Structure formats: structure tokens, C-alpha cells
Amino acid sequence: MSQQRTGPTGGPDFPDLPEATVARLPEYLRALHHLAEDGHDTVSSEGLAAAAGVNSAKLRKDLSHLGRTGTRGVGYDVTLLIDQIEQVLGLTHRRAVALVGVGNLGHALAGYAGFGTRGFRIAALFDADHGRVGEHINGLVVRHIDDLPEVVEQESISIAVIATPAHAAQHVADRLVEAGVTSVLNFAPCVLNVPDGVDVRKVDLAIELQILSFHEHRKSALTALPAAVQKPGRVGMANRLGGEAVAT
Amino acid sequence: MSQQRTGPTGGPDFPDLPEATVARLPEYLRALHHLAEDGHDTVSSEGLAAAAGVNSAKLRKDLSHLGRTGTRGVGYDVTLLIDQIEQVLGLTHRRAVALVGVGNLGHALAGYAGFGTRGFRIAALFDADHGRVGEHINGLVVRHIDDLPEVVEQESISIAVIATPAHAAQHVADRLVEAGVTSVLNFAPCVLNVPDGVDVRKVDLAIELQILSFHEHRKSALTALPAAVQKPGRVGMANRLGGEAVAT
Numbered sequence: 001m002s003q004q005r006t007g008p009t010g011g012p013d014f015p016d017l018p019e020a021t022v023a024r025l026p027e028y029l030r031a032l033h034h035l036a037e038d039g040h041d042t043v044s045s046e047g048l049a050a051a052a053g054v055n056s057a058k059l060r061k062d063l064s065h066l067g068r069t070g071t072r073g074v075g076y077d078v079t080l081l082i083d084q085i086e087q088v089l090g091l092t093h094r095r096a097v098a099l100v101g102v103g104n105l106g107h108a109l110a111g112y113a114g115f116g117t118r119g120f121r122i123a124a125l126f127d128a129d130h131g132r133v134g135e136h137i138n139g140l141v142v143r144h145i146d147d148l149p150e151v152v153e154q155e156s157i158s159i160a161v162i163a164t165p166a167h168a169a170q171h172v173a174d175r176l177v178e179a180g181v182t183s184v185l186n187f188a189p190c191v192l193n194v195p196d197g198v199d200v201r202k203v204d205l206a207i208e209l210q211i212l213s214f215h216e217h218r219k220s221a222l223t224a225l226p227a228a229v230q231k232p233g234r235v236g237m238a239n240r241l242g243g244e245a246v247a248t
Numbered sequence: 249m250s251q252q253r254t255g256p257t258g259g260p261d262f263p264d265l266p267e268a269t270v271a272r273l274p275e276y277l278r279a280l281h282h283l284a285e286d287g288h289d290t291v292s293s294e295g296l297a298a299a300a301g302v303n304s305a306k307l308r309k310d311l312s313h314l315g316r317t318g319t320r321g322v323g324y325d326v327t328l329l330i331d332q333i334e335q336v337l338g339l340t341h342r343r344a345v346a347l348v349g350v351g352n353l354g355h356a357l358a359g360y361a362g363f364g365t366r367g368f369r370i371a372a373l374f375d376a377d378h379g380r381v382g383e384h385i386n387g388l389v390v391r392h393i394d395d396l397p398e399v400v401e402q403e404s405i406s407i408a409v410i411a412t413p414a415h416a417a418q419h420v421a422d423r424l425v426e427a428g429v430t431s432v433l434n435f436a437p438c439v440l441n442v443p444d445g446v447d448v449r450k451v452d453l454a455i456e457l458q459i460l461s462f463h464e465h466r467k468s469a470l471t472a473l474p475a476a477v478q479k480p481g482r483v484g485m486a487n488r489l490g491g492e493a494v495a496t
Contacts, residue, residue: 017462026458030437053439089458090465097457104356109453111352114437118454119461158464159457182467183460185453189278189362191301199463201456205357205433206366208449209345209407210274210337212431213367214265215447216406217338219430 017088021062027052028059029085036078044075089119096123096157098181100172101164102132102142105187109163110137123155128168145175152179159183166190265336269310275300276307277333284326292323337367344371344403346429348420349412350380350390353435357411358385371403376416393423400427407431414438
């Protein structure tokens with residue numbers, strides 16, 4: 001649907017997408033790759049929705065933003081849809097990512113096999129601790145954070161992962177932005193202040209557990225009530241959706 | 249606002265909250281703890297909103313669901329609001345959590361200091377690999393996954409974290425549910441099928457990067473266009489919000 005594209009190029013690169021749709025596209029992409037590996041050439045919206053864990057009406061609406069709505073009775077062409085989503089997500093070349101902080105979590109992230117097959121390459125590791133500089137992790141040498149500007153330029157890095165303690169994260173973010181990084185995935189449990197034009201996504205593991213705690217608390221409280229007064233509320237609905245939703 | 253509570257108890261334990269509000273409550277809680285540590289007794293909605301990284305209208309709406317809207321000219325009582333949010337989130341006692349899969353990521357999670365101070369206790373570690381069973385990590389001994397039912401009952405565990413490879417995650421989820429676990433935080437990059445009444449939240453690290461990749465792709469494409477045709481679309485707005493939003 002071309003009216004949903006911004007810019008005059010008319011290509012599929014600039015769809016004006018709701019953030020929630022952007023967050024689901026990687027889920028569709030992963031499901032489509034699995035379908036392709038299993039030999040499927042086409043897939044129905046119901047089949048793709050089930051594989052991605054969303055409802056099919058939402059999937060159809062999401063994909064309509066891309067200007068492709070499938071063919072009635074045939075469904076979506078798996079290869080075409082993969083190409084189109086990868087183009088929209090900018091995954092047509094592997095992006096170089098810097099990782100700052102090589103503690104336990106940084107080690108785990110540096111060794112996360114999922115990145116390589118999903119369009120990313122950990123290109124550089126950094127730490128502020130001189131005792132860690134020079135350490136080899138998964139074929140990379142840990143550099144000192146002072147080397148950021150040089151390495152970011154050399155490796156054309158625009159995305160960085162912060163895996164430092166909370167107290168160090170803002171300072172690291174400032175240095176990343178100074179060095180030219182424009183997207184940050186933050187694992188430190190704190191809010192980062194960044195200039196306009198820099199995107200931050202936050203993964204806070206304790207917050208994820210606290211959200212589950214709410215549901216646990218509510219479930220155990222409902223169990224303690226007589227059945228007659230149990231009333232599925234909005235949260236009950238959200239739970240079921242939450243069980244399918246991607247962490248965004 | 250009592251009409252937003254489900255159940256007849258009239259207590260603050262059963263507010264009928266939108267899922268997005270539930271996801272932000274832990275952010276407010278963390279900001280409030282910082283304010284309390286800094287000696288603040290009260291905080292304005294603007295001050296709390298800034299500390300939590302959301303806009304203040306959204307914060308006021310979220311907190312109105314709890315039935316507490318602060319006092320005009322005074323703001324929120326920090327201690328009272330902490331108590332109320334902890335009660336709603338079920339954080340008044342530390343919840344025991346099981347962690348399944350002690351590879352790199354599992355090691356990092358087992359050592360994640362943030363859990364202990366945020367209402368959780370990693371109570372048991374499991375792996376399917378007999379070679380890892382018996383290993384000591386942060387004072388805990390890794391148990392075989394066959395011991396799940398026994399340990400889950402002993403430790404009153406209702407929440408589990410899956411940090412296994414994707415191919416093992418569904419099987420692990422099935423065994424967790426069989427053992428009585430009712431909330432799962434899933435780090436494996438796959439959709440889990442669970443029965444009604446079981447909540448799943450997913451953290452997929454590659455998906456987070458792919459969402460950032462979309463924004464990188466869009467930013468570089470806009471830079472390549474003449475300035476006159478640059479049009480901030482919905483995603484532009486979402487970016488700025490995304491820079492503040494919690495990963496849910």
C-alpha cells in the first residue's frame with residue numbers, strides 16, 4: 001500500500017511502520033527461514049502466524065504495511081517475503097556490532113551463536129579494565145575503551161551492545177555516541193540519555209522477571225478466591241497475548 | 249480508582265492493569281528506590297517520569313490505575329508508592345527462580361547480581377548434560393533436569409528461566425510446566441507452546457539487534473535523500489519513545 005511509504009522513491013525501503021510492527025518483523029523472518037529450510041515455497045497467513053506465535057489478523061495487517069498482502073488461495077511466497085523483510089530491516093549485509101563490557105554477560109553475548117546467522121557480526125570487544133584488555137574471546141581481542149573511536153571507524157560500526165554495570169553505562173553510552181555509534185542495545189539496568197537520532201533499546205533481565213511476578217501474584221490471588229468471583233480482566237487477555245509476544 | 253479493580257476484595261492487589269502499564273511499573277519502582285536512597289520523601293510526576301524515562305502524562309495514567317494519583321502541589325510519597333507497586337507486582341517476598349541451561353548465558357544469568365536486589369533468588373540450576381551436573385556456580389550445585397519436579401516442589405518455584413539452545417527449549421518448557429512452573433522467561437530464540445495459565449516472556453537478543461538494524465537502515469537511507477524530502481514518519485516518533493521505553 002504505497003500511501004504508507006514515506007519518501008518519493010517508491011521502493012520498499014521506507015515503509016512508515018508502527019514500532020510494534022517493526023518488532024514483529026524479525027519474528028516473521030525467523031519463521032520464514034524455518035519454513036524455507038523445511039522446503040515450503042508458500043505459506044498461508046494462518047500458517048505463518050502460528051509459526052511466529054501471533055494471531056493471523058495482526059500478521060496480515062503487519063505485512064500489508066510492506067505493500068504485500070499475499071495471494072488469495074495461495075498465500076505468501078516464502079522467498080519473496082524473506083527478501084522483502086530483510087530489505088526493510090537492513091539485513092542485506094552483515095552489520096558490525098561493538099560489545100562493551102566483557103564480564104559474565106559480555107562473555108555470553110560475545111559467544112552468542114545466534115548473532116552470526118541473523119545478520120550481525122560482533123566486530124570488536126571493549127572493556128575499561130586494563131586487566132581484561134588483550135584477553136581473547138571467540139577469536140577477538142578485548143580492546144581498551146579508549147580505542148573506541150579508532151575501531152568504530154575502521155570497522156564501520158554503527159550498533160553497540162552495552163553489557164557493563166549500571167554505574168558505567170551512561171559514560172560508555174556517551175563515548176559510543178562521540179565515536180559515531182547511532183544504535184545501542186543496553187543490558188545495564190538504567191535509563192540512558194542520548195541525543196536525538198540515536199536509538200536505544202533496553203533489555204533489563206530483572207524487569208522481565210518482575211513482570212512475570214505480577215502474573216504469578218495475580219494467579220495465586222485468583223486461586224485463593226472462590227471460583228464464582230474470578231473474572232478474567234484485561235490482564236488475563238494480555239497474559240495470553242504475552243505468551244506469544246516478542247520481547248521488544 | 250476502585251472500578252478498575254477486579255474481584256471483591258477492594259484491596260490494591262488486583263488492579264485490572266493494561267499489560268503496558270505492568271511492564272512500566274518495574275521502571276517506576278527502580279526509579280523510586282534511587283530517589284529514596286538519595287533522601288527524597290516525595291517526588292513530582294515530572295521528576296519520577298524523567299527518572300524512569302517515560303513521559304509524565306503516561307506515568308500519571310499508569311499510576312491512576314493503582315488508585316493513587318498523588319497530591320497536587322506535593323507529588324507522590326516515595327515510600328508509599330514503593331510499597332504499593334511492590335504489592336501489586338507480588339514482590340513483598342523474594343520469589344524462587346529455577347534456571348535451566350548453564351552454558352555461557354546460563355552462567356551469566358546465574359551470576360547476575362541484579363536479581364537478588366530486585367525480588368528474586370536463583371534457587372536452583374539445571375542442565376540436561378550429565379557432564380555439567382554437580383558443577384558449582386555462585387554457591388549452587390547444577391542438578392540434572394530429571395530432578396525438576398522434586399526441586400520445584402521443595403523450593404516452591406513458580407518461575408523458571410530457560411537459557412538452553414533453541415532446539416531444547418520446548419522440551420524443557422514442557423517439563424517445567426509438568427513440574428508446576430507457571431511463568432517462564434525464555435532466552436531461546438523460539439516460540440514456546442504452553443497451556444493456558446502459563447505465562448511466557450521472551451528475550452531474543454538477535455531480534456533486539458534486528459529492530460535496531462531497521463532504524464540504522466532507515467537513518468542511513470534518509471541521510472542519502474535530499475533534505476527537502478525527509479519526512480518524519482510514525483517510526484521517527486517511535487524511535488524517540490523507543491529510546492526511553494523498557495524492553496517488554
